[in-house]
Amino acid sequence: MTRRTRTIALVTALTAAFVAASVSRAATATSQHRPQTPIKHFVTVMQENHTYDNYFGTYPRGNGFPAHVCVPIDPQKPHRGCVRPFHLGSNRVVPADPAHSTATARQQFNHGRMNGFVSALDRVNQDGRLTMGYRNGRDLPYYWNLAGQYVLYDRFFSSALADNFINHLFWVTGGPAGEPAVPRGAELGNALPLRGGRPITTIFDRLNGAGVSWKFYVQDYNPKLTFRTFRRYPANRASQVVRVPLLSMPRYLKSPELRSHIVPLDQYYDDLLDNKLPAVSYIVPSGPTEHPPSSVGSGQAFVRSLINSLIQSPEWKSSAFLLSYDEWGGWYDHVKPPQIDKYGYGFRVPALLVSPYAKRGFIDSTQLDYTSILHFIEQNWNLKPLTARDARAQSIAAGFDFQQAPRPGVLTASTRSSTPLETNVRRPVIYGLYGGALCVPLALIAYALLTGRRRRDSMPTETSGEFG
8 A cells, every 4th residue: 555545545534533523523412402391493573662561551460550550740749740551542653752762761760769750751852641651452452362372471571771772682692792882872873883802692602502593584684784884774774783683793794604594584484384493583573563653553463473374384383482572662660670780670571472382371470581581592402501691580481381282273363352263374364464454554644644634632641541
């Protein structure tokens, strides 16, 4: 055997050994990170800007409005009276987006007194009475029906007493991920790249390292819209950078492999049809975010299309769907958020768990926040925690009953008078429902403009009533 032949044989043997070792390590990693529960597919969706009381304050069960609650107009001058909760009106667009800056949050919190909600809006020249408006089962039939069939969390707090960008960061990193590279200000300014000596670790890094599949689905996704380019776009479109924090992290933009996991929402429906739903899915909307003054009806139709598609797929029997909201949006909530560190908690937000293993009609009062979502993912796939916050957070897992057989897929009714539907709704029909819900507020607005209708809206003081 010549020297050249011996060298080739040695290289071939070493290569084979390396490949075998790599395969062995991959197999070991895969076995170490198999799901620890029957949940093989976890979907988390984040809508925007509502509190628990704003959506579920009058729900028949759970920790809603206390009896006789009335928030002072001016905490320093109680003689000026107070404002009671009042109904905003069925699916009407609210007259304004309540102020919800970090400064407003702290004023409403008022050192834990929880009495600054009205005065904080008055300080920024809004009618502070708006904060006490709420929705009910007529406005939110689908969400209230989900609560009756699955799990409603009534102590789910936003992670930070701050704006939505920092809360989206908690959702994916387990912490505030450092300070913004620019002074705090508008939410889009805060979405600029985060400074620090090392890359920010996200839950997706943990999943990648463990060989666990994931995708970040983005409605109306524009790959060209990142922290580098957001100034070229209208504010409503530029918010994509806030909703998808990965678009503010340079390494996720530079790496084709990492960037390939950020995909348009259409791929969610395709992945369900093709039985390719990843283990972990993050989803954010674009238009139907429920961020005031957008329609709560279109938001429900959007979420319904996601859940219905999941229910009708083969993945349903091993899936869980968690709906939450990114912050309080300036609305009133009566529960004082525990202050566990300098960032939070912030005020309560609505949160619902839908799964064939979810307890039926269960109100879960476990103290939770967005890092509780991470805690469940880390436990289920045997991953190392990202931060001290998610390591000590309580998991959303109390909402599951893994001793029960998985429930068959049943579509939840979108009206309070209907019973659950046991029919197959095809994808085009779902899109039709979603599109129809979007058309309703547009038609109302067009009608008002054409007829020149002008009506001054009123909000009650020291009483309960209906706005709109």
